[in-house]
Amino acid sequence: xxxxxxxxxxxxxxxxxxxxxxxxxxxxxxxxxxxxxxxxxxxxxxxxxxxxxxxxxxxxxxxxxxxxxxxxxxxxxxxxxxxxxxxxxxxxxxxxxxxxxxxxxxxxxxxxxxxxxxxxxxxxxxxxxxxxxxxxxxxxxxxxxxxxxxxxxxxxxxxxxxxxxxxxxxxxxxxxxxxxxxxxxxxxxxxxxxxxxxxxxxxxxxxxxxxxxxxxxxxxxxxxxxxxxxxxxxxxxxxxxxxxxxxxxxxxxxxxxxxxxxxxxxxxxxxxxxxxxxxxxxxxxxxxxxxxxxxxxx
Amino acid sequence: xxxxxxxxxxxxxxxxxxxxxxxxxxxxxxxxxxxxxxxxxxxxxxxxxxxxxxxxxxxxxxxxxxxxxxxxxxxxxxxxxxxxxxxxxxxxxxxxxxxxxxxxxxxxxxxxxxxxxxxxxxxxxxxxxxxxxxxxx
Amino acid sequence: xxxxxxxxxxxxxxxxxxxxxxxxxxxxxxxxxxxxxxxxxxxxxxxxxxxxxxxxxxxxxxxxxxxxxxxxxxxxxxxxxxxxxxxxxxxxxxxxxxxxxxxxxxxxxxxxxxxxxxxxxxxxxxxxxxxxxxxxxxxxxxxxxxxxxxxxxxxxxxxxxxxxxxxxxxxxxxxxxxxxxxxxxxxxxxxxxxxxxxxxxxxxxxxxxxxxxxxxxxxxxxxxxxxxxxxxxxxxxxxxxxxxxxx
Numbered sequence: 226x227x228x229x230x231x232x233x234x235x236x237x238x239x240x241x242x243x244x245x246x247x248x249x250x251x252x253x254x255x256x257x258x259x260x261x262x263x264x265x266x267x268x269x270x271x272x273x274x275x276x277x278x279x280x281x282x283x284x285x286x287x288x289x290x291x292x293x294x295x296x297x298x299x300x301x302x303x304x305x306x307x308x309x310x311x312x313x314x315x316x317x318x319x320x321x322x323x324x325x326x327x328x329x330x331x332x333x334x335x336x337x338x339x340x341x342x343x344x345x346x347x348x349x350x351x352x353x354x355x356x357x358x359x360x361x362x363x364x365x366x367x368x369x370x371x372x373x374x375x376x377x378x379x380x381x382x383x384x385x386x387x388x389x390x391x392x393x394x395x396x397x398x399x400x401x402x403x404x405x406x407x408x409x410x411x412x413x414x415x416x417x418x419x420x421x422x423x424x425x426x427x428x429x430x431x432x433x434x435x436x437x438x439x440x441x442x443x444x445x446x447x448x449x450x451x452x453x454x455x456x457x458x459x460x461x462x463x464x465x466x467x468x469x470x471x472x473x474x475x476x477x478x479x480x481x482x483x484x485x486x487x488x489x490x491x492x493x494x495x496x497x498x499x500x501x502x503x504x505x506x507x508x509x510x511x512x513x514x515x516x517x518x519x520x521x522x523x
Numbered sequence: 524x525x526x527x528x529x530x531x532x533x534x535x536x537x538x539x540x541x542x543x544x545x546x547x548x549x550x551x552x553x554x555x556x557x558x559x560x561x562x563x564x565x566x567x568x569x570x571x572x573x574x575x576x577x578x579x580x581x582x583x584x585x586x587x588x589x590x591x592x593x594x595x596x597x598x599x600x601x602x603x604x605x606x607x608x609x610x611x612x613x614x615x616x617x618x619x620x621x622x623x624x625x626x627x628x629x630x631x632x633x634x635x636x637x638x639x640x641x642x643x644x645x646x647x648x649x650x651x652x653x654x655x656x657x658x659x660x
Numbered sequence: 661x662x663x664x665x666x667x668x669x670x671x672x673x674x675x676x677x678x679x680x681x682x683x684x685x686x687x688x689x690x691x692x693x694x695x696x697x698x699x700x701x702x703x704x705x706x707x708x709x710x711x712x713x714x715x716x717x718x719x720x721x722x723x724x725x726x727x728x729x730x731x732x733x734x735x736x737x738x739x740x741x742x743x744x745x746x747x748x749x750x751x752x753x754x755x756x757x758x759x760x761x762x763x764x765x766x767x768x769x770x771x772x773x774x775x776x777x778x779x780x781x782x783x784x785x786x787x788x789x790x791x792x793x794x795x796x797x798x799x800x801x802x803x804x805x806x807x808x809x810x811x812x813x814x815x816x817x818x819x820x821x822x823x824x825x826x827x828x829x830x831x832x833x834x835x836x837x838x839x840x841x842x843x844x845x846x847x848x849x850x851x852x853x854x855x856x857x858x859x860x861x862x863x864x865x866x867x868x869x870x871x872x873x874x875x876x877x878x879x880x881x882x883x884x885x886x887x888x889x890x891x892x893x894x895x896x897x898x899x900x901x902x903x904x905x906x907x
Contacts, residue, residue, distance in 0.1 A: 255581070256579060272906060276757070277752065277904060277905045277906045278904045278905075279902065279904055288663060294757045294758050294759075294901070295757060296666060296668060296671065296755070296756075296757045296760065297663070297666075299755045299756055299757055300664050300666040300671070300755045301663050301664055308749075308906060309753050310746065310749045310750050310753060311682075311750065311753055312681075312682030312683070312750055314681060314682050314683070314684040314685060315681055315682055319681070323678050323681075323682075323754065324754060326674050326677070326678075327671075327674055327678075327754040327755045328664075328754075328755065329664040329666070330664065373662075373663055373664075393577070394577060397573065397574070397577060397578075397579075398574060400580075401570050401573055401574060401580060419543065419576075419577060419578045419579065419582075420577065420578065420579050421579055422579045422581040422582070437581075438579070438582070439542050439543070439544060439582065439585065442542055443542065
């Protein structure tokens with residue numbers, strides 16, 4: 226079943242298109258990573274899915290309906306980011322109890338255990354929390370709500386390394402216990418790739434890739450060697466990224482669609498074929514130029 | 524290994540070029556080879572593997588499916604995946620054909636680059652082979 | 661995972677309950693306002709006096725009018741505050757949609773008006789008591805009111821506060837839709853007053869005051885105020901229904 230479906234979705238602010246002609250489908254009970262640079266449109270897209278923002282053109286459906294102003298979507302979706310606002314008239318514990326009333330699948334036992342594990346004091350109010358603690362508290366709400374569509378927008382911002390690991394582990398365990406559709410946005414795929422099933426990569430509001438995470442890993446290969454040899458071999462190949470890494474040595478990233486013979490030829494003329502870390506694939510695909518920051522200094 | 528919430532989680536080699544599901548299937552093969560899981564015993568479910576390795580259950584399932592395709596595992600309806608009677612042989616043959624072959628290729632290449640003679644290389648291998656066999660006993 | 665089916669009314673009730681607690685600051689500000697207004701009222705809202713050869717007298721009028729005026733302004737401002745982002749976004753941390761958000765707000769404002777109306781009645785009595793004990797007034801004369809009269813009085817007070825609250829809510833929403841209104845509305849209002857005053861016979865406020873203030877029949881007052889308030893709320897809902905949140 227489709228949980229989220231977007232067809233030529235566009236969101237315009239004045240003349241700029243935050244989301245541009247985006248089409249994709251998220252099927253039920255998968256963990257999808259929404260990956261893109263800052264300003265790629267991740268948050269705008271997620272807020273449209275959550276029903277906070279109106280789309281300008283195209284179509285968006287969540288659980289089969291337009292999410293904007295939909296009670297059905299609101300009741301079955303939770304959107305967690307660091308901009309969540311809670312009244313400071315309620316203590317943290319009271320906030321959990323309020324959330325419990327709103328979400329029918331709410332797992333209060335889990336909420337209290339996580340609350341305890343991360344050593345929150347029940348009588349504090351949300352405004353008193355540090356940025357990392359806020360993220361952690363919001364995460365508890367996001368997990369315990371057990372909404373059929375759970376959206377985490379940059380959930381780990383401000384969290385320390387240990388808490389991040391705990392969060393991803395908790396997310397995975399609770400997902401296994403209660404499978405649901407989860408969208409996780411991040412500009413760092415490194416952190417999340419292991420627990421993802423699919424990756425949706427966006428740049429400037431447009432879709433670059435939507436594949437199973439394993440295919441993203443095999444999406445590109447790196448070629449390294451003498452600049453001239455590399456140039457010659459690459460004559461007819463469009464690189465995703467190319468960089469001179471030293472005197473007369475260059476490194477290029479290309480799509481992994483070369484034939485074995487071509488690769489053997491490359492090796493024969495002294496070029497090395499190396500794997501590219503997923504993180505780098507994302508960086509290269511989403512970067513503005515093919516030479517990265519080095520271009521600025523050359 | 525690292526601790527999360529009091530539970531031990533196994534960690535895969537993140538630097539490996541191999542996709543995680545291949546690493547999972549290889550880990551399962553090793554479990555079968557060293558008899559941690561014997562023939563006709565039930566293998567870990569995708570969810571158990573997902574928790575053990577902190578990975579997406581779909582990725583774990585891919586790893587299991589590779590072994591099912593290779594007939595190392597067989598399916599009992601409604602019960603899960605079990606280790607086939609000839610699982611070990613299948614794995615050994617496969618490893619000889621692919622893994623060992625690839626390693627030998629690498630080894631030979633490195634030897635040529637380092638100017639190690641054929642004789643020297645074979646002696647090195649022989650020495651190491653005897654040493655490891657001796658340790659196992 | 662199965663999808664939860666929820667009814668709007670269920671969620672309105674839940675949001676209302678949540679708002680009673682999370683907007684608690686509204687009630688504390690009411691208390692402060694009333695204490696202030698009570699002290700101001702202690703000077704009396706009207707005074708006359710006289711003397712003859714052997715004695716002089718002072719008559720002070722103590723009434724809750726000033727308190728009511730303060731609380732009406734409080735209601736107006738409170739309603740505006742509730743329409744601001746900080747408050748509106750609180751809703752969206754949990755289940756809601758725009759209609760539910762409005763209806764729970766209106767319910768909350770009704771409760772706040774009711775509470776305010778009752779406390780205005782109480783504090784205007786407190787004011788008279790204080791006049792006796794603090795200002796050492798020699799004698800106090802009060803109308804003897806029957807229970808029905810008190811109830812009618814309180815109801816009318818509640819209705820007046822509610823009227824101001826609904827105007828505040830509408831004004832607040834206008835400002836949320838476009839910031840320009842935060843400037844246009846006061847300018848327009850004062851402008852109207854001045855224009856009105858340029859005629860020798862200012863009638864604008866008088867007409868409004870007469871329309872609501874001179875109604876002797878509680879039921880008719882009720883109908884008038886509820887109709888006008890409802891109009892403001894409907895307008896507020898209509899203009900804000902396409903508004904985005906947490907943008």
